[in-house]
Amino acid sequence: MSSRRILVCALLLCTALTGGCKKDEPKSTRWDDAAAAVASAPPADVDAAGAVPLSPAGTLNKFFPKDGEGGYKRIFAADKEGYAEAKLQKDGKEVAVLSISDAERLAYAKAKFDGATEKLEGYPLMTVGKNQSTVLVKNRYQVKVSSPTLEHEARKAILATFDLKGLGT
């Protein structure tokens, strides 16, 4: 009896794995060209690498708004070379994603600020898409607030709570 049970159990698992599952839809081809480009050319980062090393991990966190600032709970989410990220929560719900990225090797990320019409503490400020507000500090560090629920003015207010002065010196 028991040996049959194991067999039945295993067989049913196999059935669930194969016959019991609907066929996957065809995959998109939207990203194939980009994948081929990434595979055939060295990534843009590496290409432009040389003179200036990216900010090491652990060096960007200190410029983020303090935990509790503006009534938000701040939780650090990533701390890598050239990139730091934190989440802002209110009442346990995520409100925004904050980030500082070292744009030293990402020319187009910096170039878009040429069209910026606003300023924050003297640095060019602009929106990206419908959910982001961003400021470029020292023509190098992109500080961003991304939020699908906050408007530009609210995002800008959060940007102002970063230590932009410290980051710029």
Next chain:
Amino acid sequence: MTESLHAVLEALPQSSLTTHILGALDYIVPGEWRNITNFEELVKDVTGETNDALIQQVGERAMQLYADESNGYQRAVSVYRGIDSASTVAGVAAMANLAGQRFEILSFLTDVTPKADTTQAIDAGIKFAGELVAFALTNGIPGDSVGDFVSALANYGKEEKMRLAAWLAIDCVLPLGPDFIQKILEALDGPLEDIENNRVFKFVSAHLPGGLAEQRDTIKRNVEESRGHLESMVAGHGITQEGVMEKVKEYVAIADDKLDLVAAALDLGTNTFEHTGIQTVARRVVQRAYSEI
């Protein structure tokens, strides 16, 4: 040539035993997990943007970030894959051992395979260390920074939370019962060889600092320091052996009621860490790309 990020994500099945089991366990973390296996859909989900050019730019930047090995994302995916491919073998050992206890004709197996409970408990502890390691590779904290990981656990969401719930249900509560933490800690206190010879450990250990004894300490500390959060998740979400079994049976036909056997069969037949782990890494890379562009 390394696999591109969109290919890694889109290779995941839209429907499989794993997705059925995850669907069955959705009651533990309602609404947290959606089985996103389409890269464009993921970019839209992360960013909330609708502009096609912007979506393309975010996707392409994410693919670049993933392709650069030094960023650690590929290694995180290989750890998640390793946890599952290695535990498949552990699943076989547990089945063989149960069979050995049950059948005269197979009784010799009990001499060569570890006690199923011990294997299961060590497996569970080391898989959880794998989660720590993959988290560290993805998000950039040091591999021995248990404290940072434990505080991040409390803020787990979406695929991460689903993966944690599935681990608690299938690897912990179902086979080990409500006092699973104690069993895991006791098993990890056993002979060091049991850990060293564990197939999941062989995969995770490369990313844990120190020698074998120190690595064991990190694995234990990871369980000990997360204990409060894990136990409150089990209590708060009502994860019980009966509850898990009942839900799993709603979604998957299983002819046996033996909890340890079902747990072993599920361990053998599913890859919840790999599936949701790839979704987590992809989501994190896309989030970073969105911040960087």
